[in-house]
Amino acid sequence: xxxxxxxxxxxxxxxxxxxxxxxxxxxxxxxxxxxxxxxxxxxxxxxxxxxxxxxxxxxxxxxxxxxxxxxxxxxxxxxxxxxxxxxxxxxxxxxxxxxxxxxxxxxxxxxxxxxxxxxxxxxxxxxxxxxxxxxxxxxxxxxxxxxxxxxxxxxxxxxxxxxxxxxxxxxxxxxxxxxxxxxxxxxxxxxxxxxxxxxxxxxxxxxxxxxxxxxxxxxxxxxxxxxxxxxxxxxxxxxxxxxxxxxxxxxxxxxxxxxxxxxxxxxxxxxxxxxxxxxxxxxxxxxxxxxxxxxxxxxxxxxxxxxxxxxxxxxxxxxxxxxxxxxxxxxxxxxxxxxxxxxxxxxxxxxxxxxxxxxxxxxxxxxxxxxxxxxxxxxxxxxxxxxxxxxxxxxxxxxxxxxxx
Numbered sequence: 001x002x003x004x005x006x007x008x009x010x011x012x013x014x015x016x017x018x019x020x021x022x023x024x025x026x027x028x029x030x031x032x033x034x035x036x037x038x039x040x041x042x043x044x045x046x047x048x049x050x051x052x053x054x055x056x057x058x059x060x061x062x063x064x065x066x067x068x069x070x071x072x073x074x075x076x077x078x079x080x081x082x083x084x085x086x087x088x089x090x091x092x093x094x095x096x097x098x099x100x101x102x103x104x105x106x107x108x109x110x111x112x113x114x115x116x117x118x119x120x121x122x123x124x125x126x127x128x129x130x131x132x133x134x135x136x137x138x139x140x141x142x143x144x145x146x147x148x149x150x151x152x153x154x155x156x157x158x159x160x161x162x163x164x165x166x167x168x169x170x171x172x173x174x175x176x177x178x179x180x181x182x183x184x185x186x187x188x189x190x191x192x193x194x195x196x197x198x199x200x201x202x203x204x205x206x207x208x209x210x211x212x213x214x215x216x217x218x219x220x221x222x223x224x225x226x227x228x229x230x231x232x233x234x235x236x237x238x239x240x241x242x243x244x245x246x247x248x249x250x251x252x253x254x255x256x257x258x259x260x261x262x263x264x265x266x267x268x269x270x271x272x273x274x275x276x277x278x279x280x281x282x283x284x285x286x287x288x289x290x291x292x293x294x295x296x297x298x299x300x301x302x303x304x305x306x307x308x309x310x311x312x313x314x315x316x317x318x319x320x321x322x323x324x325x326x327x328x329x330x331x332x333x334x335x336x337x338x339x340x341x342x343x344x345x346x347x348x349x350x351x352x353x354x355x356x357x358x359x360x361x362x363x364x365x366x367x368x369x370x371x372x373x374x375x376x377x378x379x380x381x382x383x384x385x386x387x388x389x390x391x392x393x394x395x396x397x398x399x400x401x402x403x404x405x
Contacts, residue, residue: 002103004225007051010104015134019158022138027161037164039188042070042145042327048078048136049304050099052226053086054331057314059129059179061196063092064204066183069191076121078114078139087375089288091204097309111139118143125149127182129189131169137162149186151178168222171354174333198316202296207315210297216251217293217379218312220303221267222260224281227352229364230305238271239372240302245275247376253294255308256283300383305331313339318382320375324354324366337385340378344369 002010046338047063048058056079057392067075077084077093082257084096097117098108126145130136132155141162151169152159159166166176221232221237244250256264261284268281286294295308296315303309303319305326312319318338322326329339343349346366348359360366 001379002101002107007101011133011135016158018138019134019162021063022141023158023161026141027086030161035146037332040124042066042073042125042187044123044125045070045073045075046078046121046126046145047075047087047129047153048126048131048140048142049083049087049134050080050101050136051083051130053082053224055129055179056083056090056129057307057310058093058176058331060314061176061294062179062183063090064201065180067092068196069187076118076152078118085288089205089292091206115139115142124180125186128163129179129182131333132156134158143376147186148337149182151182171330171350172327172332175330178194191214201314202218202316205292205296207293207296210293214251215249217248218253218255218298218301218303218308218317219288220255220301220306220308221264222256222308223304224257227325229325229352229362229381230323230356230367231364232304232324232367232370233260236265236368236370236372236375238267241279242273243272243372243376244379245273250278250299251391252279253298254279254281254283255286255291255294258284260284262324291317300379302379318385320378320382322367322370322375324349324364324370325358326350338382340382340385342370342374342378 043298074094076095077087079099080099080101086099097114101107123145126148128136128140128150130273131151137159148163149165150163152166153169254264264281264283296316301312301317301319304322321341323343328343344366352360
């Protein structure tokens with residue numbers, strides 16, 4: 001079984017070799033064939049995302065707009081088992097191509113089968129949703145798609161000729177806006193782009209109202225394995241649970257994946273409170289659809305920066321989000337009144353996704369600095385929000401993103 005650490009090493013070392021090799025091949029092929037990249041129809045579209053549920057969820061409004069703008073298009077999704085599972089709940093795609101990356105051998109064989117299938121599909125547009133991956137860029141090239149769209153930044157200059165359209169990845173802007181620009185900048189200017197409303201998202205995802213009469217708070221103590229340094233200390237979460245049980249009538253639902261269930265059970269056993277029966281461990285018990293239903297009907301969600309946080313954002317659930325080694329302006333929409341983030345703005349933040357060796361060595365004082373009383377006080381602000389002033393430097397449309405064609 002390939003661990004996440006080994007997958008990252010494979011992406012880095014094999015990916016950079018293949019990226020450099022095929023960048024040269026793509027450059028020469030482009031000069032020889034002089035392929036036309038303008039006015040390519042949106043009839044066969046491929047979306048690529050191999051790692052990370054959160055960014056796929058953040059891209060949902062942009063992908064929904066793409067689908068509504070091109071209702072006749074056939075849209076395929078290419079990913080690994082976890083991202084395909086999430087993609088199936090989004091009700092956007094006509095079919096799915098699954099890359100089995102459990103071992104090196106299975107990954108190699110799976111890629112051969114996947115590429116064969118995609119060559120027969122003949123995509124006209126491929127959108128690579130990966131931000132830092134090298135192999136995803138190479139695999140996108142191998143589909144022989146007419147147009148290939150991906151992000152470029154100071155760390156991904158190798159994509160210059162692997163993709164035909166490069167969108168500047170600004171790590172200081174909300175990632176959902178970046179995905180909107182990725183799809184929007186490629187649309188013909190005369191084609192209407194429908195604005196996706198929050199209520200429409202719930203309808204599209206088929207999230208119905210809950211039958212539960214008693215209000216509940218969803219608490220997510222996890223972050224997934226991509227960057228566990230994003231966790232708020234568990235002892236503070238336990239203290240917060242006690243405070244909520246003491247001072248409110250809310251029930252509490254703890255969420256998590258199947259692999260996180262043992263951790264959540266251990267967390268729960270260490271809480272000594274007379275009303276502990278109001279706390280329910282749902283980790284590993286719910287399907288993705290059920291998790292979305294639980295989050296969508298919550299009175300409030302309290303969460304680390306994680307995949308479930310992005311689900312809460314997508315479903316417009318009132319939220320208190322805890323940030324430290326990542327920046328909230330990059331992962332949260334800045335104009336949502338019912339989202340409150342707590343962030344201490346350490347001089348070394350953001351470090352995750354930016355540095356290989358973290359300045360604190362993984363201790364995360366930026367998360368430990370968030371106090372329990374701060375989180376509890378922020379709950380009422382999220383449930384009964386006041387109108388927030390949008391930061392001027394984050395105003396939408398303040399800078400046109402660069403597209404290379």
